[in-house]
Amino acid sequence: MSSQYQTISSLPHHIGETVRVRGWVAHLRSSGKVAFIVLRDGSGTLQCVVVQKVVGDAAWGTFQSLTIETSLEIDGEVRADARAPGGVEVGVTNMTVLGTSPSDYPIQPKEHGIDFLLDHRHLWLRSPRQVAIGRVRAELEQALNDFFYEREFVRVDTPILTSAIGERSGLFATEYFDEGNAYLAQTGQLYGEAAAAAFGKIYTFGPTFRAEKSKTRRHLTEFWMLEPEMAFFDSADSMRLQEEMIEYVVRRTIERCVSELALIERDVSRLESIRAPFPRIDYTDAVATLQTKGSDVKWGDDLGAEDESLLVADYDRPIFIVNYPKEAKAFYMKENPADPRTVLCSDMLAPEGYGEIIGGSQREDDYDRMVQRIKDEGLPIEAYDWYLDLRRYGTFVHSGFGLGLERLVAWVCGIPHIREAIAFPRTMYRLRP
């Protein structure tokens, strides 16, 4: 097959030329002897005009056999026409069917239930809105990689199959030769800490797995997490990096995904106000504020989804909640010298009710305190022997954080549920397609 064809998005630069395009039939309209094919190729959609007298009886017959999602090669002249959506159309001179499609294509340009759409995710993905979300996701991923590359971070890929280690263990067990069970990684952080002692500043970016039986719009069982880990950064340094990163990737997406954000009807003005610095609110102050607003939260509780929404409501940009009680957080977080009841951690809450998108902390770097915390949590100390080595051989102040990619995508796109923020979402009750 010839490589000589144009993408639909490039056609405004080819007005007056004869071109060849390839794509899928998105829509068909006929008005007697003049007919319209709406073709999509992933780069955009194009109105193709078929006139019986121009194309002849053979091609006209081909048109009449077309169905939605037929893949098609079209030759014709590009012309500007105000009647065409987008202002550009192709006057068809010839067309060739590349792949036929039965007439029962299930996705229609109308409302569908979410159950039906998820069952047909492999086809739903072809819809313009889903393509736009996917492109925003790809832009955000690229922007994140560029942000860290420009700051001389080294990307380190950490294992997905692990022994029992991490925040909570024993999920998705799979037999691993003679070594007992392996588990799917719930975080790359502990490996990231080891790598930070090798490279200085690193990040990991890959799929992670959680098997809590979470059924909300903010949870998937498989999601992508970006986890930077920085040697010689304290908690405050880490927060400065986080707000700089969020500002960078949001601005980059506003600049480069104009048509995508317009198609999904995102209110971009809500994103334009995302500028560092972000407010920092001490957990203890947050609890006091919440109590005056009528929440029954007590000091020592983790903040619930409702509490988070109440706190964010007053701001037009993300906020940090810092220094949570030790009991509410993971064993590896460093005790706050100013208030030993708390740890040096921060959660970044996105605006508009999207909740926590980043969780980060300064790590405990003292060997004895770390051993004590592992014991206090009732974790098996043997599993952490290599992790403790990081505190034996040249321990170092270091901090890191985890960014949930799908939550970032959902917020930037303004979509209500993170299952649309990934091509093939894994939720509690869905393993296919």
Next chain:
RNA sequence: UCCCCAGUAGCUCAGUUGGUUAGAGCAUUCGACUGUUAAUCGAAGGGUCGUAGGUUCAAGUCCUACCUGGGGAGCCA
């Protein structure tokens, strides 16, 4: 795991205090139309009312259990 909601045509839904042969729009098929914008107009086909049991002269409708999915809580990113 707990709380709430929903399962009727391929899809989205309506279906009255239980009452004759279960309806609409979209989609599909056929027909008309030389500029349509989710075109329009005409016609046709399309149903194990989630499953099982129960109440009743009579159940899509009421009751019970189960199944499937959705929303939320907790936990988290």
